Amino acid sequence: MSATALHFEQVTRRFGxxxxxxxxxxxxxxxxxxxxxxxxxxGKTTSLRLAHGMLHTDGGSIRILGLDPQNDGLxxxxxxxxxxxxxxxxxxMTVQEILDxxxxxxxxxxxxxxxxxxxxxxxxxxxxIRHLSRGTRAKVSLVLAVAVRPELLLLDDPTAGLDPLVRxxxxxxxxxxxxxxxxxxxxxxxxxHDIERVxxxxxxxxxxxxxxxxxxxxxxxxxxxxRAVFENGAPDALQFDGKIDAQADGRVxxxxxxxxGRDLDRRxxxxxxxxxxxxxxxxxxxxxxxxxxxAGSEVANV
Amino acid sequence: MFRAxxxxxxxxxxxxxxVGFGLGILLPFFLWAGAGAARRGWFGFKLAGYDLxxxxxxxxxxxxVVLWCLLALMFAAQTFAGDRADGTDRFxxxxxVPPARTWLARVLASxxxxxxxVLGHTLYMLALVALxxxxxxxxxxxxxxxxxxxxxxxxxxxxxxxxxxxxMVRTPMQAVxxxxxxxxxxxGVAMFLTAAFQTVSIFGVHLGFVIAPFLPLAMILMxxxxxxxxxxxxxxxxxxxxxxxVLGLLVTPALFAVTTPFVLRATVxxxxxxxTAATADRAVLLGGGYRRSxxxxxxxxxxxxxxxxxxxxxxxxxxxxxxxxxVIHLSGFLxxxxxxxxxxxxxxxxxxxxxxxxxxxxxxxxxxVQWAGERVMVIERYDExxxxxxxxxxxxxxxEFVVAHPVGGVVRLLGPTDSGxxxxxxxxxxxxxxxxxxxxxxxELVLEEPLLTEDGDLPMYTRMSISPSGRYWARGWWRTxxxxxxxxxxxxxxxxxxxxxxxxIEWLSGDRQLRTEWIEDERRLVVQDGVDTEILTRRFSSKxxxxxxxxxxxxxxxxxxxxxxxxxxxxxxxGLLIGDGSDWTELQSLQDDLGDGSNWSIRWGGPNTLIAYxxxxxxxxxxxxxxxxxxxxxxxx
Numbered sequence: 001m002s003a004t005a006l007h008f009e010q011v012t013r014r015f016g017x018x019x020x021x022x023x024x025x026x027x028x029x030x031x032x033x034x035x036x037x038x039x040x041x042x043g044k045t046t047s048l049r050l051a052h053g054m055l056h057t058d059g060g061s062i063r064i065l066g067l068d069p070q071n072d073g074l075x076x077x078x079x080x081x082x083x084x085x086x087x088x089x090x091x092x093m094t095v096q097e098i099l100d101x102x103x104x105x106x107x108x109x110x111x112x113x114x115x116x117x118x119x120x121x122x123x124x125x126x127x128x129i130r131h132l133s134r135g136t137r138a139k140v141s142l143v144l145a146v147a148v149r150p151e152l153l154l155l156d157d158p159t160a161g162l163d164p165l166v167r168x169x170x171x172x173x174x175x176x177x178x179x180x181x182x183x184x185x186x187x188x189x190x191x192x193h194d195i196e197r198v199x200x201x202x203x204x205x206x207x208x209x210x211x212x213x214x215x216x217x218x219x220x221x222x223x224x225x226x227r228a229v230f231e232n233g234a235p236d237a238l239q240f241d242g243k244i245d246a247q248a249d250g251r252v253x254x255x256x257x258x259x260x261g262r263d264l265d266r267r268x269x270x271x272x273x274x275x276x277x278x279x280x281x282x283x284x285x286x287x288x289x290x291x292x293x294x295a296g297s298e299v300a301n302v
Numbered sequence: 303m304f305r306a307x308x309x310x311x312x313x314x315x316x317x318x319x320x321v322g323f324g325l326g327i328l329l330p331f332f333l334w335a336g337a338g339a340a341r342r343g344w345f346g347f348k349l350a351g352y353d354l355x356x357x358x359x360x361x362x363x364x365x366x367v368v369l370w371c372l373l374a375l376m377f378a379a380q381t382f383a384g385d386r387a388d389g390t391d392r393f394x395x396x397x398x399v400p401p402a403r404t405w406l407a408r409v410l411a412s413x414x415x416x417x418x419x420v421l422g423h424t425l426y427m428l429a430l431v432a433l434x435x436x437x438x439x440x441x442x443x444x445x446x447x448x449x450x451x452x453x454x455x456x457x458x459x460x461x462x463x464x465x466x467x468x469x470m471v472r473t474p475m476q477a478v479x480x481x482x483x484x485x486x487x488x489x490g491v492a493m494f495l496t497a498a499f500q501t502v503s504i505f506g507v508h509l510g511f512v513i514a515p516f517l518p519l520a521m522i523l524m525x526x527x528x529x530x531x532x533x534x535x536x537x538x539x540x541x542x543x544x545x546x547x548v549l550g551l552l553v554t555p556a557l558f559a560v561t562t563p564f565v566l567r568a569t570v571x572x573x574x575x576x577x578t579a580a581t582a583d584r585a586v587l588l589g590g591g592y593r594r595s596x597x598x599x600x601x602x603x604x605x606x607x608x609x610x611x612x613x614x615x616x617x618x619x620x621x622x623x624x625x626x627x628x629v630i631h632l633s634g635f636l637x638x639x640x641x642x643x644x645x646x647x648x649x650x651x652x653x654x655x656x657x658x659x660x661x662x663x664x665x666x667x668x669x670x671v672q673w674a675g676e677r678v679m680v681i682e683r684y685d686e687x688x689x690x691x692x693x694x695x696x697x698x699x700x701x702e703f704v705v706a707h708p709v710g711g712v713v714r715l716l717g718p719t720d721s722g723x724x725x726x727x728x729x730x731x732x733x734x735x736x737x738x739x740x741x742x743x744x745x746e747l748v749l750e751e752p753l754l755t756e757d758g759d760l761p762m763y764t765r766m767s768i769s770p771s772g773r774y775w776a777r778g779w780w781r782t783x784x785x786x787x788x789x790x791x792x793x794x795x796x797x798x799x800x801x802x803x804x805x806x807i808e809w810l811s812g813d814r815q816l817r818t819e820w821i822e823d824e825r826r827l828v829v830q831d832g833v834d835t836e837i838l839t840r841r842f843s844s845k846x847x848x849x850x851x852x853x854x855x856x857x858x859x860x861x862x863x864x865x866x867x868x869x870x871x872x873x874x875x876x877g878l879l880i881g882d883g884s885d886w887t888e889l890q891s892l893q894d895d896l897g898d899g900s901n902w903s904i905r906w907g908g909p910n911t912l913i914a915y916x917x918x919x920x921x922x923x924x925x926x927x928x929x930x931x932x933x934x935x936x937x938x939x
Contacts, residue, residue: 049535052396053534054392054395054396054533054534054535055533055535055537056532056533056537073534074398074399074400075398077396077397077398078398081396082396084392084396086389088389088390088391088392088393088396089390089393090310090314090388090390090393091388091390092313092314100306101306101310102397104303104305104306105303105306105307105394105397105398105399106397106398107398
C-alpha cells in the first residue's frame with residue numbers, strides 16, 4: 001500500500017489522428033480520492049482505461065501500485081477495479097449468477113463484503129440483469145467492483161444518468177468500501193457536485209490535457225467571488241494578483257479570484273470599488289471561472 | 303475459473319443449440335415437402351418420383367452435413383463475437399482473467415455445442431433410416447456414419463472459420479459471413495492446388511490436401527493472436543489477425559513449392575526400368591501411375607542418378623549407344639500439366655532440345671516415342687488415326703504420316719532391325735477387317751505394300767516382336783482357357799508360318815529365338831536358331847521366365863519355387879540364370895542380399911546390368927556372379 005496508487009508521466013494516447021490524452025501527468029497517493037473533471041471527450045475515460053491496462057499508451061509511462069499496466073495487466077486487475085458508466089453485465093444472468101461468476105473469475109473476491117454491500121443496496125439476487133433499472137445495474141456493478149477489495153478504484157462516471165438518491169447511495173457505497181481499506185479512488189465525472197463532495201484533489205482535463213490540478217478543500221477555501229460596484233462604471237480590464245475571472249455588467253463587476261489572505265474586499269476597494277460583497281463559491285463555479293478564462297485566453301491568443 | 307468461463311460460454315449458446323436441434327429435426331420434413339413439391343413441378347422442374355429411403359437415408363445426411371457446417375460457424379461466431387456485439391466483453395477484460403483461458407473456453411464451448419448437435423441429428427437420422435428401411439438398411443447406416451464423419455470434419459472447419467472471423471469483427475453475423483469464406487479457403491486452396499498441379503501426389507494423396515490444413519492452423523493462430531495478445535481493448539487486433547492470415551496464405555503456396563520437388567521424387571522411389579540403352583550403361587526408371595509418374599535417368603555402371611524427369615512422363619526411349627534419351631512428357635511448372643513436349647537429353651542429363659508437340663487431345667494425349675536409327679519416331683494415337691512423326695535431333699520434325707484405323711485399333715511400330723527398318727502393324731479399315739504388317743520407308747516416310755495380312759478378328763492386344771534381322775515376325779497372345787500363351791512365327795521371306803502352342807517368344811541377337819514353353823507340369827526354355835535348329839533346351843519343374851538383355855546377347859532367367867508361381871510377382875526367387883544364348887553359364891544366384899526374393903522384380907538395366915525393384919527401393923547390380931546390389935532409389939533393405 002506504500003507505493004503511489006497512480007502515477008502518469010507525460011502519458012499520451014491517440015485514436016487514429018485524434019489525441020485523446022496529451023502528455024498527461026497525474027499522481028494519486030494511497031487513501032486519497034482524485035476527481036477527474038472535464039467535458040465529454042476530454043480524456044477522462046481514456047485515462048482510466050489506460051490506468052486499468054485496457055488501453056496501451058502511445059507515449060509516456062504509467063505505474064499503478066508500482067505495476068506497469070501494459071505488462072502486468074493481470075496482476076494489476078487483481079488489485080484495481082474499474083467501475084464504468086456503461087454496464088458490461090451479462091443480461092441473461094441473474095444478480096446472484098453474475099455475483100457468483102464475478103467471484104469465480106477474481107481471486108480476491110470477498111463473499112461476505114459482497115453480501116453486505118448487496119444487502120445494503122437492497123439487490124434482489126434472483127432478478128435478471130436485463131430486467132433491472134439502470135440504477136440497480138450500477139449498484140450490481142458497484143458490488144462487483146468493491147467486493148474484490150481494490151487498492152485502487154477507478155470510477156468512470158458510474159452515477160451518470162442516475163437519480164440523486166441512487167447516486168448518493170452508490171457514492172456512499174464506494175466511499176465506505178474503499179476508504180475503510182485505505183484504498184485510493186480516481187473518480188472521473190462531469191458531475192462536479194459529486195466530485196466536490198468526495199474528492200480530495202481535482203484535476204481538470206480538456207482536450208486530453210491537464211488544465212489545472214488542485215486540492216478541493218484548498219481551492220474552495222482560497223477562491224472567492226466578489227461583486228464590486230464602480231460608480232463610474234466597471235473597468236473593462238482590471239488586473240490584480242490572483243484574478244481568475246472578471247465579468248462586467250454596467251457598474252457591477254463580478255470577480256472570481258484567489259483570496260488566501262481574505263483581503264479581496266480591500267483590494268477591490270483600493271481599485272476604486274465603492275461597494276464590495278465577497279462570498280464563498282462552489283467548486284463548479286470555480287471551474288466555470290477557470291474555463292471562461294481558458295476560453296478567453298484562447299480567443300486572445302487567436 | 304476455467305469451469306466458470308466454460309459454463310458461461312456454454313449457457314450463452316443454449317438458444318442457438320436449440321435452434322440447431324430444431325432445424326435438424328425439421329429438415330427431413332422440409333426435404334419431404336420439397337420432393338413432393340418438385341414432383342408436382344412447383345420448382346420449375348418436375349421430379350419423376352422419390353421414395354423415403356432415398357430421401358431420408360441418402361439425401362438427408364448430405365443436407366445435414368451442410369447444416370452442421372453452418373451451425374458450427376454460427377456457434378463459433380456467436381461465441382467469439384457475441385460479447386463484443388453486446389458490449390459485455392469488457393466484463394472479462396476488466397478482470398484478472400487470462401485472455402487465453404477465455405479463448406480456450408470459447409473454443410471448447412463452440413466445439414462441444416457443434417458435436418452435441420451433430421450427435422443428436424445423427425441419432426435422429428439413424429432412427430429415421432431404421433423406420434423407412436425396417437431396420438434392414440445396413441448400407442445406409444454405413445453411409446450415414448461416413449456422412450457424419452465428413453460432417454464433423456467440415457463442422458470443424460466451420461468452427462475454425464467462425465472463431466477466426468469472430469475475433470476480428472464486431473458482430474456475429476459479420477463473423478458468420480467472413481467465417482464462411484475463411485472455412486472455405488482451405489478447401490478452395492486444396493482444390494486449386496489439386497487442379498493446377500495435378501501430379502504432386504504421394505501415396506495417392508495430393509500434396510494440396512496435405513498442405514492446405516496449414517491454413518486452418520493459421521486461422522487458429524490468427525484467432526488466438528487477435529484475441530489474446532496485445533491491447534485488451536482491441537487495438538491492432540485486426541492487424542495481428544490479418545498478418546497471420548496473409549502469412550498463412552503466403553506460406554501455404556511457398557510450402558507447396560518447396561516440398562513439391564521432394565514429393566515428385568518421392569513418388570518414384572520404387573521405379574522400374576522403362577527404357578535401357580542397348581549398348582551403353584544408361585537406363586530410365588519410371589514410377590507408377592498412369593501418365594503421372596516421374597522418373598530418373600541413371601548411370602547403371604556408376605549406379606548413380608543423373609537427372610530427374612518430372613511427371614507426367616508419357617514415354618521414354620534411349621538410342622542404341624545411350625547418347626540421347628528421347629522423352630515425351632507433359633510436365634509443367636511445379637508438377638502442373640503442361641503442353642506435350644518431346645525433349646532430347648544427352649547422356650549427362652543436359653537438354654539438347656525441347657519441342658512442343660501438336661496434340662489432338664490435350665492431357666489424354668496418347669504419345670509414344672522410339673528410335674529408328676538416328677531419328678526419333680513419335681507416335682500419337684487419337685480417335686481413328688495414328689500419326690507417326692520423325693524427328694531429327696538436330697533439325698526437329700522432318701516428316702510425318704497418318705495411319706487410319708478403326709476406333710480402338712492399335713498401331714504397333716516394330717523394330718528397328720539391325721538394318722534400321724521399322725515395321726508397322728495395324729488394323730485396317732478394309733472390309734472385311736484385316737491386320738496388316740508393312741515396312742516403313744524411312745526416306746520417303748510412306749508405308750510399303752503389306753508383307754502379310756491377318757484375320758481382323760484375332761485378339762487386338764497381343765505380344766509381337768520382329769527378329770533382329772527383320773526376317774521373322776512373332777506373335778503371341780494369352781489363351782484364357784489354357785492359361786498359357788499361344789504363339790506363331792512367320793518367316794517374312796517365305797511366308798511360312800510355324801505354330802508354337804503354349805509358348806511365348808522373344809528374340810536374341812542373330813535371330814535366335816528364345817521360347818518359353820509350358821508342357822504339362824514342365825516349363826522349358828528353348829533357344830533356337832530362327833525356326834530351325836534347337837540350340838539349347840533347359841527344363842524346369844516350376845514357373846520360369848526369361849528376359850532378353852537390351853543388346854540381345856544374353857537372357858535372364860527367373861525361377862520361382864515350386865508351388866509359388868501362381869502370380870506374376872515371385873513370392874520367392876530360387877535362383878537366377880544368365881545364359882548367353884549359345885550355352886548356359888553356371889547357375890548363379892544373383893539374389894544375394896535381396897532376402898528370400900519376396901516382392902522383388904528383376905529386369906535388365908543395360909547390357910551388363912540388372913535392376914531389382916520393389917515398392918520402395920530400386921537396386922542396381924552388375925550382371926555377373928557375386929555382384930552386389932546398390933540402391934539408386936530408396937534404401938537398401
